[in-house]
Amino acid sequence: MPENGHWNWEPGERVIHEVKDCDAEVSWLEELHASPDGEQVAVVAKLEEGYGVCVNGKLWEQTFDRAWYPKFSPDGRLTALVNVDGEWTLAVDGEVWPETYTCLWNTLFSETGDTIAACAQADGVYGMVVNGEIWEQLYDTANEFNLSSDGKRSAAVVVMVSMGQAEIFTYQKGCYSVAVNGEAWDNRFVNAWTPVFDPSDKRLAVQTRSTLYDYTIVVDGKPWSQNFSATWEPRFNPSTGAVVAPVRQAGKWGMAEDGRILWDPTFYQLWHQAFSPDGKKLYAIGAPKYGRWTLVENGSPWPLTVGDMVEDLTVSPDGARVAAAAKEGGRWTFMVDQSLWNSWYEMIWSPVFSPDSKHLAAKVELPGKRYTVVMNGKPLKETFEQCWEPVFSPDSRSVLIRAVQDGKFKRIVAGVHDF
Amino acid sequence: MSEAALAQKIDDPGLDETAAKLTPERIRTTINRVLQQENSARLKAFVGTCVSCGLCSDACHFFLSHDRDPKYSPAGKVKQTLWEMIRTKGNVSQEFIVRAATIAYTECNVCKRCVQYCPFGIDTAYLMTVVRRICHLLGVTPLYLQDTSHSHASTFNQMWVKDDEWIDTLQWQEDEYRDEIPNLRIPLEKEGADFFYSVIGPEPKFRTQLIGQAAVLMNECGVDWTMPATPGWDNSDMSMYSGDLEIMGRIKRAHFETARRLRVKRVVMGECGHAYRSVYDVGNRWLGWREMPIPVIHALQFYWEMLKEGRLKVATQMEEPCTFHDPCNVVRGMGLHEMARDVVRAFCSNFIEMEPNREQNYCCSAGGGVINCGPPHTKTRVLGNRVKAEQITATGAKVLIAPCHNCHGGLEDIINHYKLDVKLVFLIDIIYAHMHKSNAI
Ligand code: SF4
Ligand code: SF4
Numbered sequence: 097m098p099e100n101g102h103w104n105w106e107p108g109e110r111v112i113h114e115v116k117d118c119d120a121e122v123s124w125l126e127e128l129h130a131s132p133d134g135e136q137v138a139v140v141a142k143l144e145e146g147y148g149v150c151v152n153g154k155l156w157e158q159t160f161d162r163a164w165y166p167k168f169s170p171d172g173r174l175t176a177l178v179n180v181d182g183e184w185t186l187a188v189d190g191e192v193w194p195e196t197y198t199c200l201w202n203t204l205f206s207e208t209g210d211t212i213a214a215c216a217q218a219d220g221v222y223g224m225v226v227n228g229e230i231w232e233q234l235y236d237t238a239n240e241f242n243l244s245s246d247g248k249r250s251a252a253v254v255v256m257v258s259m260g261q262a263e264i265f266t267y268q269k270g271c272y273s274v275a276v277n278g279e280a281w282d283n284r285f286v287n288a289w290t291p292v293f294d295p296s297d298k299r300l301a302v303q304t305r306s307t308l309y310d311y312t313i314v315v316d317g318k319p320w321s322q323n324f325s326a327t328w329e330p331r332f333n334p335s336t337g338a339v340v341a342p343v344r345q346a347g348k349w350g351m352a353e354d355g356r357i358l359w360d361p362t363f364y365q366l367w368h369q370a371f372s373p374d375g376k377k378l379y380a381i382g383a384p385k386y387g388r389w390t391l392v393e394n395g396s397p398w399p400l401t402v403g404d405m406v407e408d409l410t411v412s413p414d415g416a417r418v419a420a421a422a423k424e425g426g427r428w429t430f431m432v433d434q435s436l437w438n439s440w441y442e443m444i445w446s447p448v449f450s451p452d453s454k455h456l457a458a459k460v461e462l463p464g465k466r467y468t469v470v471m472n473g474k475p476l477k478e479t480f481e482q483c484w485e486p487v488f489s490p491d492s493r494s495v496l497i498r499a500v501q502d503g504k505f506k507r508i509v510a511g512v513h514d515f
Numbered sequence: 516m517s518e519a520a521l522a523q524k525i526d527d528p529g530l531d532e533t534a535a536k537l538t539p540e541r542i543r544t545t546i547n548r549v550l551q552q553e554n555s556a557r558l559k560a561f562v563g564t565c566v567s568c569g570l571c572s573d574a575c576h577f578f579l580s581h582d583r584d585p586k587y588s589p590a591g592k593v594k595q596t597l598w599e600m601i602r603t604k605g606n607v608s609q610e611f612i613v614r615a616a617t618i619a620y621t622e623c624n625v626c627k628r629c630v631q632y633c634p635f636g637i638d639t640a641y642l643m644t645v646v647r648r649i650c651h652l653l654g655v656t657p658l659y660l661q662d663t664s665h666s667h668a669s670t671f672n673q674m675w676v677k678d679d680e681w682i683d684t685l686q687w688q689e690d691e692y693r694d695e696i697p698n699l700r701i702p703l704e705k706e707g708a709d710f711f712y713s714v715i716g717p718e719p720k721f722r723t724q725l726i727g728q729a730a731v732l733m734n735e736c737g738v739d740w741t742m743p744a745t746p747g748w749d750n751s752d753m754s755m756y757s758g759d760l761e762i763m764g765r766i767k768r769a770h771f772e773t774a775r776r777l778r779v780k781r782v783v784m785g786e787c788g789h790a791y792r793s794v795y796d797v798g799n800r801w802l803g804w805r806e807m808p809i810p811v812i813h814a815l816q817f818y819w820e821m822l823k824e825g826r827l828k829v830a831t832q833m834e835e836p837c838t839f840h841d842p843c844n845v846v847r848g849m850g851l852h853e854m855a856r857d858v859v860r861a862f863c864s865n866f867i868e869m870e871p872n873r874e875q876n877y878c879c880s881a882g883g884g885v886i887n888c889g890p891p892h893t894k895t896r897v898l899g900n901r902v903k904a905e906q907i908t909a910t911g912a913k914v915l916i917a918p919c920h921n922c923h924g925g926l927e928d929i930i931n932h933y934k935l936d937v938k939l940v941f942l943i944d945i946i947y948a949h950m951h952k953s954n955a956i
Contacts, residue, residue: 123698126700165744198679202744215678215679217677239677239678261662262658262889263662265528267662272669287668287669308651326761365802365803383803386803386805387803387804387806404804405809407775423808426810442780443778
């Protein structure tokens with residue numbers, strides 16, 4: 097999250113824009129997208145001929161054969177994937193990148209938003225485009241793309257050996273590798289998945305299988321010494337640099353660190369692990385009993401469980417608290433501090449902690465397709481046709497609510513105690 | 516040699532070349548590990564209970580189509596595979612493994628029809644999946660099925676569709692169908708939509724019209740829907756059938772987590788049978804979910820809902836005589852047969868039941884991953900389902916509706932081989948042709 101102290105944190109409500117308004121003849125307006133600071137709302141507009149992008153009612157000068165995937169970068173620039181004369185490129189605040197590609201998709205941002213990247217196919221070969229520049233080396237296929245938080249490194253799983261139809265024996269010899277900034281590791285894998293960078297953006301870990309049955313984690317090209325019957329995505333300890341990943345042994349899941357078992361394989365499922373910033377606490381989502389889900393803290397499951405699902409694990413900035421979306425009997429609530437909030441919702445979004453870790457807020461859906469923001473279990477009085485995930489002020493006293501009410505896109509700054 | 520006997524001699528490098536490399540030690544340890552560690556109580560109960568009464572035999576289309584040859588009876592298939600593995604404590608030959616794989620992967624559709632006939636409820640289909648698991652761990656799998664599982668592992672879909680090809684297909688279908696419905700949209704990545712529409716690999720690959728037709732249906736019904744622009748869009752699961760349960764889990768997780776990422780309340784899936792089994796029974800449970808974490812409903816349920824809510828309106832009815840093939844996984848598995856009939860009757864004025872029907876219906880013989888075993892095994896499944904050809908012919912119908920992709924592939928081959936005078940369609944083909952389209956020009 098980039099610094100947001102310079103945003104307008106004056107308490108109160110301001111109408112930014114009537115969402116139906118656009119200064120051009122449009123056939124229709126698509127989904128609304130709010131900027132992180134709530135000062136802008138963008139929408140793709142279908143025009144009589146082609147598409148445009150409308151920001152606070154003003155159409156970008158250039159129009160396109162197609163425009164989609166509008167995304168605000170964390171620093172508030174608006175991007176869209178656009179097609180001009182059958183070729184794809186990316187538009188940033190209305191300016192297109194000079195190069196075009198056969199296809200461009202899945203826009204990614206660095207943490208501060210200064211780097212914008214996308215996955216690309218250029219004349220049948222694949223790679224990534226970072227700030228408008230494509231990898232020097234491209235591959236017959238590439239997927240599982242990722243960008244480091246500083247935006248300096250990009251990674252993907254790439255194919256090194258081209259395979260004909262149904263060449264199962266070639267496949268099983270290992271045709272895939274991992275490319276960083278376009279350069280492939282020397283290793284060959286039967287499969288590789290989920291490349292992840294460490295917090296300093298220098299190291300990279302992936303899940304691999306070296307035969308159909310031997311799964312492990314490979315860090316900077318070096319596999320763990322131990323194989324497992326399955327793995328999930330690895331994570332780096334921000335303090336020690338150790339790598340942890342859920343691993344499956346004898347039909348149950350545990351957590352391994354650098355190849356050794358850290359949490360015994362006693363879980364029916366274990367995934368989405370995340371460290372506290374000091375690396376001392378490791379949290380995960382797990383099923384200690386078949387069909388019962390909870391959060392796991394340093395290997396110990398919380399005593400309460402839900403039956404449907406636990407997702408969106410979020411660690412507080414101080415690392416002492418963790419929250420997640422929990423579903424039971426078809427309804428959603430939040431699991432935090434070893435308990436569940438009292439109210440249940442039709443749908444919920446990721447929980448958001450305040451910078452001081454004391455408050456927890458989230459966007460929720462109420463019956464009748466109305467939306468609001470809930471703070472520490474208490475809803476805002478107002479409800480909306482649409483709203484976005486809340487953003488806390490740096491002093492943790494206020495929260496920015498971006499919402500549509502009576503057809504108007506509003507920017508509301510509320511105190512954390514106004515709920 | 517008789518046609519049936521010919522069908523048994525099959526060259527498949529996925530079976531022969533791989534089995535030739537097996538050591539007795541690897542065979543024995545793999546079998547014993549699966550029998551002891553992966554499947555205990557249920558397996559022992561089933562295998563120990565069978566009294567060889569033969570009541571299940573007449574349930575199986577392979578048995579009936581091969582003039583009641585006991586080799587093709589459900590219990591016969593278990594006897595030739597699992598019983599022998601248990602009796603010998605895993606001391607079986609390479610040739611035995613090839614034959615066991617051939618039976619489990621290509622002569623049984625794991626259709627569960629026989630389960631209904633066994634007085635003890637012995638689930639032969641489950642037992643055949645145990646054999647398949649053993650064969651997968653030995654690396655002895657039909658070549659084309661293995662290739663499909665590789666595709667799942669590499670691309671998260673069953674047809675090697677690349678990330679950008681998927682997006683391109685959806686945008687192209689949207690453009691294509693705007694000729695008829697100018698305001699048609701396929702909303703990609705619409706977070707918070709009511710549902711995400713999921714399809715299987717063959718749709719973007721070569722049955723693209725099904726996506727376009729579904730989009731027309733969604734638009735006309737005025738529903739709040741989306742499709743993901745990322746892997747996770749494919750609900751299919753041939754790894755479940757090849758026995759690569761680890762890849763099955765990986766792709767099912769991607770499917771359910773894509774639904775969660777999009778904040779949808781449920782998933783509506785297209786007309787596919789096996790994918791339904793994977794989301795409601797096998798894949799979800801392997802991952803530790805007792806039920807579906809986010810409900811998935813089949814197209815048949817969705818059409819039915821839209822019709823009952825008055826959102827889907829019938830403009831005209833198809834008059835040609837038609838019949839309906841009940842796909843095993845959505846009918847025996849989930850009991851959607853009456854909903855299906857309600858929709859068929861609404862759109863077709865001359866509907867004729869196949870006999871037997873509903874949960875008693877015979878499998879198409881393509882199910883259970885058999886069609887994905889590819890050309891070497893086509894004959895096995897076509898000759899193994901003469902009864903289906905007879906069933907269809909007896910209706911006198913000119914149109915055969917099959918709301919499942921694998922059923923389609925299988926029935927197409929049956930129609931060609933037995934020279935049936937019938938046109939094969941998906942239910943959406945009929946709905947699309949006969950629904951009221953208020954936005955059409
Ligand atoms: S094909 Fe169906 S009826 Fe025949 S043995 Fe297999 S599961 Fe039973
Ligand atoms: S009906 Fe049941 S008990 Fe009888 S032969 Fe078949 S599986 Fe065995």
